[in-house]
Amino acid sequence: MTTNAPAGSAHTPLSAHRLRRRSEFLLAAKSGLRASGRLFTIQMVDQEQMVRPASMEPLAVDAPPRFGLTVTKKVANAVGRNRIRRRLREALRAGGALTDFGGPGGLGARAGQDYVFIARREALNAPFADILSQMAEGFARLQDRKAARGRRNQTERTGVPRDE
Numbered sequence: 001m002t003t004n005a006p007a008g009s010a011h012t013p014l015s016a017h018r019l020r021r022r023s024e025f026l027l028a029a030k031s032g033l034r035a036s037g038r039l040f041t042i043q044m045v046d047q048e049q050m051v052r053p054a055s056m057e058p059l060a061v062d063a064p065p066r067f068g069l070t071v072t073k074k075v076a077n078a079v080g081r082n083r084i085r086r087r088l089r090e091a092l093r094a095g096g097a098l099t100d101f102g103g104p105g106g107l108g109a110r111a112g113q114d115y116v117f118i119a120r121r122e123a124l125n126a127p128f129a130d131i132l133s134q135m136a137e138g139f140a141r142l143q144d145r146k147a148a149r150g151r152r153n154q155t156e157r158t159g160v161p162r163d164e
Contacts (some may be wrong), residue, residue, distance in 0.1 A: 019068030019114060028068070028116040035141040039123040039131060040070070040088070042138040043116040044146070065109040067092060068116040075121050084119045091131045107132070108139030115139075 032045035062089060069088050071081040095107035109115060123131065130134055 007083050007164050008076070013101055014119065016101050017066045019116065019153050025070065025116055028114055032114075032116070033142050033145045035138045035145070037134045037138055038120070039126050039134050040138075041118040042118055042135075042142060043118070044142045045114050047112050047114055058086065062111045064111055066114045067109075068114070071117060071119040075119060076124055084123045087123065087128070087131060088117055088119065091128065091135055094128075095135055107136045110139075110143065 019028075027049065028043040028045040030044040031049060034044075035042050047066070069085050071084050073081070075081060076084065092107070092109075
């Protein structure tokens with residue numbers, strides 16, 4: 001039996017940039033920034049904040065973004081949850097988040113960040129273009145909030161508002 005699939009197609013680019021440990025998901029939920037939308041919520045945390053075991057090498061500051069997907073049983077049955085995960089992974093690939101890292105034409109994911117998507121039921125039947133546009137909008141809102149948090153922290157440290 002032969003297939004037309006290219007060799008090595010079983011390994012997707014997302015597998016290399018995936019959050020795997022429960023502690024990584026919990027840290028994003030506890031100390032990360034959050035942007036909610038109709039189809040999903042995106043949580044973002046700096047990779048520098050990740051506590052890594054001593055046996056693992058530290059992440060570089062310019063490490064590619066990593067992604068985690070969460071779809072709870074409340075959202076859909078097993079078939080629906082897997083379909084939502086496949087749609088979100090494909091949106092990340094198609095939007096260039098896995099290759100451009102926020103470059104021209106990319107969705108806006110930044111290097112050195114971890115992102116967790118918490119899907120909602122509407123993501124199951126939403127048009128694919130809506131998923132892409134909401135991802136881009138969510139990444140942009142998270143970057144705006146991160147910049148605002150940085151300005152606020154500088155004001156708290158120095159007591160002097162930053163000139164704009």
